[in-house]
Amino acid sequence: VKNVMSLAPGASMPMTFTFAGTNQASSQNYAIQFTVEYTSGGTKVNTFKQYAGVNISNPKKDKEEEGEDDKNKSKPKIIVSKYVCDPLIVMAGEEFDLNLSLMNTHKDKGVKNIKMFLTLAEETSSETEKSGNIFTPVNSSNTYYFDAIPPKGTVDKELRLYVVPNAQPKTYTLTVNFEYEDAEGNEYTAQELLGINVEQVTExxxxxxxxxxxxxxxxxxxxxxxxxxxxxxxxxxxxxxxxxxxxxxxxxxxxxxxxxxxxxxxxxxxxxxxxxxxxxxxxxxxxxxxxxxxxxxxxxxxxxxEPMMPEGEEDGAEPPQNGLTMKNIIIGIGVIVILGMGLFLFIRGQKKDPDGFAESMDFDDEDEELEDDDEDDDDKEGMPL
Missing domain, CATH: 2.60.40.10 (Immunoglobulins)
Structure with a gap:
């Protein structure tokens, strides 16, 4: 387990792991799974898995499996010593390159008439799609032929494959099948497992x-x-x-x-x-x-x-800060005049009738008394002396 506190966008960090094959390991390629757990922008833990192929050679174990110590009786074996996907994560509906290195692990015997073909080792999530339909060779058949591989020899093969558009996103186990012969014409078969990561385009x-x-x-x-x-x-x-x-x-x-x-x-x-x-x-x-x-x-x-000004405040005119307008001034002057007239009449009435003016402000009665006085004067003018 290796811990990385943080990884900036676009940054990379090399990792080194050291393994040792046990004495129980047979001579073949083993797929080692690397699991990465990380968080991004929150607390949810995301998981990503990738596989790497490791070739292990163990002649002693091979002899035990054969049940014969005589090296002339042991059979030659073909393994996938290395494989690389380009790109590393394959998108559904796109093509990718699969580069293989095939190795004859026997130190004395060569192999010939080698036939290699690919199959998918598991069913897809759809019931109508059977194994082998996820990866399709491009401009080629699913079968490849090699003349011979000498003892401890290797041969490289580059495959161009296509992923069907409806492949579900996950790691698929691709099986590499071998059929071959030794120098005496004895027939053998072998299988190697490869992990291919497929990701579906999201939209x-x-x-x-x-x-x-x-x-x-x-x-x-x-x-x-x-x-x-x-x-x-x-x-x-x-x-x-x-x-x-x-x-x-x-x-x-x-x-x-x-x-x-x-x-x-x-x-x-x-x-x-x-x-x-x-x-x-x-x-x-x-x-x-x-x-x-x-x-x-x-x-x-x-x-x-800026927000629109209320009506009457257009053309950049600022609203008055003291609240005074010409209309307010005219109204104020009118009120002052009315109050002045009322005060004047009040003082005049107090001088004429101090006792009754405050109790009655009936100007009609005063007018009637004036009219009566005028009529009395007229009557006096018509009477004989």
């Missing part, structure tokens, strides 16, 4: 959606769209989030897992805070079958302007 498609180029500050913006899993494998831990200098009541929306062919709808509303060019991004993240996190982004730049 999350989002509909196009409109984002306004210009928006007022503090004006809510709503975006909505449908999204689909158009790949052939499930998408795990699907999540949408909003990034940028905006207010958003729900920045992250967790969807969960999406089966192939599934679809859903997403809607979010946010409000820009600052004026000017404001970058805003709608980000979708999910995990593929191998646990790798994949991110899809839609990046935009909003042109945020």
């Amino acid at each position: 999350l498609n989002m509909d196009e959606f409109a984002m306004p180029e210009t928006v007022e500050q503090y004006m809510p913006v709503t975006v909505s769209f449908s999204y689909y899993n158009t790949g052939k494998v499930a998408l795990n831990n699907v999540m949408f989030k909003v990034e940028g200098d905006v207010d958003c009541s729900q920045r992250s929306t967790y969807v969960g897992n999406m089966d192939p062919g599934a679809s859903d709808y997403y809607e979010v509303t946010f409000t820009p805070n600052t004026i000017g060019e404001v970058p805003v991004s709608i980000v979708a993240t999910y995990e593929d079958a191998s646990g790798e996190t994949i991110e899809q982004r839609r990046d935009y730049v909003l042109n945020v302007t």
